Amino acid sequence: MKTVGVLIGTEDEPVSLKYYRDNKDSLMILKEYGYSMKYIPYDAAIFAEIKKQAGKKIDVIPLFGDDLNLEECNLCDIIFCIYESVYSFMDGGYENYERYMKILKQTSATVYPSPRMQDFIVQKHKYMKYLSKNNYTITPTSYINLDNINIDRIGSFIRNMKGEKFAIKPELGSFKKGFKIFTRPTRETIQSYLQKMKQKGFQHLLLQEFIEEFNKFGEIKTYWINNKNIYSYKQQWIKGEGTFSDETTIDPDVLSECLEIGKSLLKDIERDHEKLIHCRIDFACCLNNEKPCRDFFINEIEICPTIGEEESGGEAYKLLAKQVLSRLQN
Numbered sequence: 001m002k003t004v005g006v007l008i009g010t011e012d013e014p015v016s017l018k019y020y021r022d023n024k025d026s027l028m029i030l031k032e033y034g035y036s037m038k039y040i041p042y043d044a045a046i047f048a049e050i051k052k053q054a055g056k057k058i059d060v061i062p063l064f065g066d067d068l069n070l071e072e073c074n075l076c077d078i079i080f081c082i083y084e085s086v087y088s089f090m091d092g093g094y095e096n097y098e099r100y101m102k103i104l105k106q107t108s109a110t111v112y113p114s115p116r117m118q119d120f121i122v123q124k125h126k127y128m129k130y131l132s133k134n135n136y137t138i139t140p141t142s143y144i145n146l147d148n149i150n151i152d153r154i155g156s157f158i159r160n161m162k163g164e165k166f167a168i169k170p171e172l173g174s175f176k177k178g179f180k181i182f183t184r185p186t187r188e189t190i191q192s193y194l195q196k197m198k199q200k201g202f203q204h205l206l207l208q209e210f211i212e213e214f215n216k217f218g219e220i221k222t223y224w225i226n227n228k229n230i231y232s233y234k235q236q237w238i239k240g241e242g243t244f245s246d247e248t249t250i251d252p253d254v255l256s257e258c259l260e261i262g263k264s265l266l267k268d269i270e271r272d273h274e275k276l277i278h279c280r281i282d283f284a285c286c287l288n289n290e291k292p293c294r295d296f297f298i299n300e301i302e303i304c305p306t307i308g309e310e311e312s313g314g315e316a317y318k319l320l321a322k323q324v325l326s327r328l329q330n
Contacts, residue, residue, distance in 0.1 A: 128141055220254065229259050
């Protein structure tokens with residue numbers, strides 16, 4: 001019997017009461033693993049859906065990110081990662097992240113997405129440079145190695161941008177952890193912040209000019225399974241809280257443009273790296289003017305994205321489960 005391991009443990013994005021009621025029978029399996037039926041994270045729900053679709057011909061087991069070990073991984077033929085490297089860093093710093101990656105590289109199971117692909121995406125400077133090399137529009141970015149800080153080069157980048165606000169994003173950061181906006185940054189304020197980030201265990205940062213129009217037009221997030229767009233939505237921030245609206249609120253010309261770029265990018269990633277089971281490609285606006293149809297750029301790629309069940313009414317979970325199980329035949 002083939003065995004599928006599903007790597008879970010995010011504790012994020014609980015499913016709705018409606019989803020629980022509609023899928024109660026298949027979700028009951030989660031009680032065996034200590035989950036409360038009052039709070040079912042999205043990754044646990046996806047695991048339950050994969051197990052449901054697998055039936056009795058395929059064994060589907062959970063692997064827990066906070067207690068990952070090589071022996072359990074080696075029981076599997078394939079491993080599908082939902083809990084991924086960013087969570088491992090959040091749960092135990094860079095040492096825990098390295099341990100997580102080492103296990104996935106050593107296991108005899110085939111891992112999706114592969115450790116190599118996870119490393120490529122989580123170290124944002126790698127995929128940002130890849131995007132630029134392949135002529136995809138990104139915002140101008142300075143890449144900072146905290147083990148080799150060049151404050152003069154950072155200062156030169158800031159002067160060349162001629163803006164007053166700049167954003168720093170740490171690699172392996174999530175949920176805005178470590179993200180900071182500087183107004184008229186000085187050498188001293190930048191140096192102080194970089195030292196704090198190094199003390200927290202971060203190794204690389206991205207420095208970008210802060211784009212005021214970013215929140216005005218919102219970030220368009222496009223979700224894909226097997227290189228096909230399943231749904232899209234727009235996110236904006238109001239008083240520090242994220243607000244979401246479905247794709248009917250997005251200008252059709254803008255959405256069409258973003259989806260065409262997304263299709264092209266996924267073909268390139270498949271050619272140069274691997275075909276992804278699923279991913280999310282985020283687009284932002286605007287570079288140098290406020291005409292959104294012309295100036296949206298790729299802001300981020302997530303290959304183990306958080307999937308809110310309500311965005312697709314739970315249909316994405318069914319499609320995703322089917323695609324995961326199909327990898328057993330490859």
